């Protein structure tokens with residue numbers, strides 16, 4: 001598959017921030033155009049590739065290398081930082097262990113952190129590994145910066161003050177995860193996925209994939225398209241709460257990770273073994289106490305206000321609790337009565 005077969009728009013972050021470096025008319029016009037393209041892509045499909053995103057590739061390489069080392073540890077070691085011991089869903093998450101459903105849970109493991117040194121929601125770090133912690137924190141900050149620029153861009157497109165979102169995300173209540181999809185077999189995909197269909201919960205997600213493939217994005221007609229990795233690009237998608245803020249004008253799109261395209265070996269045979277896959281997912285979230293309510297400018301007679309206000313922390317914690325209980329990514333929360341953690345919920 002070549003870049004021309006890629007179905008999602010590629011947005012150039014360098015063009016968007018161009019006017020911070022040059023005030024030439026051409027640069028300003030290019031920036032305006034790219035900002036509009038970003039907005040329109042989030043209206044049409046909710047996903048983009050972001051090129052020239054400014055997050056250094058060495059930082060990405062470092063995290064992939066830590067992830068490989070961490071997930072290769074024996075379960076007994078990883079269990080020392082298991083999410084079960086954390087009230088804030090931070091640490092090692094193994095869906096089959098956590099949910100107890102070894103038959104249907106997603107075929108993955110994850111290591112999750114939030115903003116570091118938050119006494120109300122402490123992270124759990126593996127012992128004697130300061131570089132892991134430093135590199136995760138560095139990356140976390142870089143993602144926050146990029147996501148803030150994108151939020152300002154989106155606010156401007158609907159004629160809202162460009163800093164509207166700033167005070168709603170300044171607590172950095174984001175959720176940051178490295179993901180490991182272990183080596184498996186083709187047969188394993190018969191009735192399971194690496195990540196089953198879901199939407200993300202927050203503002204914007206920044207997703208960095210290795211070259212394994214398997215990510216698919218649902219179009220509005222219900223069909224799924226492949227979203228293969230493009231070197232140097234980060235995938236960015238809209239989460240539920242940002243969509244709600246825009247009264248669904250921007251869409252929070254379902255996506256999943258499925259069996260990758262078969263890759264025939266030298267003898268033409270399709271190997272039964274599917275190699276391990278790694279991903280880095282940074283989920284931007286509003287501040288826990290942010291009250292998310294559709295912007296008035298997005299509520300019109302042909303798109304009347306669809307939602308009342310919701311506290312961001314409550315929404316997110318309910319979704320995370322559900323995910324941990326089911327061992328699956330899913331959008332269906334209707335059948336569960338999730339007891340939310342009082343530490344995290346403000347209403």
Ligand SMILES: O=C(O)CCC(=O)C(=O)O
Pocket residue numbers: 179195200207209215255256257279281
């Ligand atoms: O691994 C991927 O490519 C996607 C992961 C994802 O969508 C998620 O963790 O929310």
Ligand SMILES: [Fe+2]
Pocket residue numbers: 198199200255
């Ligand atoms: Fe996701």
